[in-house]
Amino acid sequence: MRTAVALCVWLLGSEVLPGSGQDDMAARGAWRTAAPAPTKRTEVTASALGGKIYLIGGFAEPGVGNLTSLAITDAVEVYDPASNRWTTASPLPNKVHHAASTAIAGKLYVVGGFVQSFLSVWKPIANLYIYDPGAGVWSEGPPMPTPRGALAATELDGKLYAIGGYDGNGNTGAVEVYDPSTNQWAVKAPLPTPRDHLAAVAVKNRLYAVGGRLNRDYGRNLAAAEVYDPAVNRWARIKELPTPRSGITAAAMFDAIYVLGGEAPEGTFATNEAYFPDSDRWQPMAPMPTARHGLGSAVVDGRLYVLAGGPRPGGSFSNVNEVFIPPSNAAQARRATPQLVGAIMALLAIFDDAGVLPSESSPEANRLTKALIQFQSAFINSVDAEVRRWFTEAIEAKFGPHSSDAIARFRINGWTSESLEAVVDYAAVHSVWDRDGLEQGFRAFNVGKTDWELLTRVFRSARERLAADGRDLHQTYAARRREMPGS
Template identity: 30%
Template sequence: MAMSLEFPKVYEHNIIDINHARLITNKIMNDYEVSDLNITVTGEKLPAHKVILASFSEYFLTMFTCGLRETTEEYADLTQTDADTVKTILKYMYSGILEITEDTAESILKAAYFYQAHDVVYACSSFFVERLSFSNCIGIMITADMYNLTCLENPSLKFVNQHFLNLFNQEEFLSLNIDQLSKILSSDDIAVEVEDQIFTCITTWINFNETERKVHLLKLLKLVKLPLVSKAYLNNQLLEYCQSSRECVTYVKRITESQSRKREILRATPKYPFEKIVIVGDFGHENMHIRQYDPITNSWSKCMELDNRKRGFGMISLNDGGLVVFGGFANDEVDDVLDCIDMKTKAICQCNPLPVKCHGFAVATIGSGHGLEMFVVGGMYKNNFVKVLQKWRNGSNTWFSGPSLKIKRIDHGMAALGKKLYVVGGWTGTHTLQSVEMYDPISEDWTDCCPINEKRRAVGVATVGEYIYAVGGLGEEGQILSTVEKYDPKSDSWSFVKSMPRGRQGVKVVGIFETHMIVLGGYDKSPEVLKYSTETDEWEYLAPIEGAYADIGAVRMI
């Protein structure tokens, strides 16, 4: 008779230490005793492991498997790359931590491209994309072209096209070679008001070095949509400039005489084809509506209606035609719902809800695409201040918590600049704040910055170019402020710029075109919309919002 053995039930207990691998690799990274490779760089020798390098780099995989001398030897000569750059890439290979700064990004990209470390190349490209500005976009575009990086070239070319009118007189733009200029001018997305400006750009570029560049006139002329050029400009400036080239004059006359001047089949040339202002609010209706502002026609249009109504909510743009609307009050209850809205298909889906319900918070984003992160800071729930920072990651639809502000606050403003968050002003429940705190997502620390000149709550805050602006709000004595301040992170200082025509509180502020900001909404339910130019320090009125309401969300959408 067979004996039946019964064992007590054992419950599985899996131990998962997410830091285990990092601890091990950090330990062996600088350990000569267990390394099987010594890397020679300028003035130094670094220990390494062939299997680690080969797993991250096709260059090293080939070196160690294709019969080269390094396959059997314990030395690799990398003296063509500086030691600090090699150390940075090695640290990433072993720990997953890649430290990139504005001073080191280009050298890391160059080395990663050479060693075919694709993850590092992509990370450097993303670093550059997030920092595109007037001062660097041409250089970044040239770098992308040099290394054939479409993930960097497309965004930088788009930025150049979008801000074409602000760039084509700059020396760096005028130093482009013929192929680089042709690539820009051949794009149908180039942002000009009239086609005349394309030819003006061409003549400006040629005149910068006329002796060598005059030969390219015909090639560049073929990139101009001649039927769209104004008749006066065509007969005067354009043909006059081409007089020295019979070939160019013949081409112009042939094209203009043979082609109809039907604009609809040629290049659509809005001044700013990418950036729009999108707002969400009930505007006096039962449900919320989404509206869009077109800077070309200076007009508002209705996009879609939502099936709910909120106030005090947060809103961000995903810059791919998507909006996220969340939090605030719904039916007089604090809401945690996170609605993701596809503006193209009108589809709405709910993402993971806000972990800690709150109102009176501030929201800002860092990054783009799947790497975009939304930060929700401060606020209140059931008379208790929300202390933790809440971070939502777009790519994984997951929430994380971060460190608390140094000073509890609601009704503050917040903006992102240079991959850091800046919280401005606010209210503690007893007094209005003047303090400014900066959050670094890398070190996960809050630090104090230079305080604003005037205490403000219900303040509108936005990034425009390389500065942060604090607009209006309520002062310490409850007075409605018209003053506007500008923060320079390089000097850690605030300065006043031209005030708004009148005081406003609770406004939404959106930075656009790197040179302007739009101010709208507010507690007084004003339909007024203002535009401020950082170049002229002047305000002007735009088309008002029909049926304006205090509680609106406003974002820039590309």
């Protein structure tokens, strides 16, 4: 126990995200690459629901199979950040592009967009499609009062706000609100600057509409930024978007709004600019690795996933999936929280109880502590596919239908004796270290196979010694965890 207490101060100051550029990451955020979507698309919409991300509609790459639909797609692909895997959901009831979406109370809502009409792809619709993930089926709600595409939508106070867009003749400033509890639409104060290809985000009971273009012309991009207060049904101007652009996506994290991508005649944007409502200021953030427009985005567990979109202006396609770690999250992640520290201290304590903890300050003790810290950090923070695959499969094997909850708890609280046991036992029967790219994924966290072997050996020895003394590993851990920080 003395060893664990002595390590407490050291652990609280430990860096948990390795690598260069940490100060820049804390100020501007950082990007990682995740598993690409199954199909290449553009002019999509995306929303998070139940810890997963739904990538919906748009244009697919033209081919023989979709010529009759002019490449408009009804595809719905679902990304699970916990496993870094994609699956396919039931397709939309209609092939649609430039739609908008949001999630409310466990259901997904897709509204508006454009559909095919003879040889044109620009017929605006007012349709509202509702997806129930439990049943895996789509239903149709009452249509919007105003048909339109290239609109923006967001959830605010349990209602869907549909904002702006193009109605077939020109821009509309329509702001129409759907209330799922009454199954009705209501008309609200119009957007002061009617436009299309804009983005909308809700923060602290306010709605923000940013960017966009006039009459579908990306040569007429706007810097307009406006805020809506539902309490008084009134819009007001805020500081303009620093880089006028359209075909953008936006999302809110930690009370900041991130506006990404877009297109102009000169090319596509990798631009990522953050707006801070409390101070009415914009700040440049780390740009996307892949510039694109017509993209979708969604936030899961404090990370912003930016998906698909065209890498060139106009008709171009991608299946890119890039992950933004925002500054507030990155800065917090740099240092261990009390919960993460307490988890490691409790493990060290039970190793000490079992008599298998290496001598204090010995090279092996330092390596063991480092392994506990850095493998915990890797399994929480890494977006490397093989790192995430190992952890997710191990947790699923041990916890079964409760694995999602176990993963969510681990991301906040770090190791438990059961989660460590899960990855140790899984690695014992699966050749995880033979998987291509795994060692490289852990190299970013300054640990490798030999560190894992040491941690495995100590953990197994502790389990065996405690069992021989008639003590249960997990009960012993639980008792020790209650004594540690962040319990």
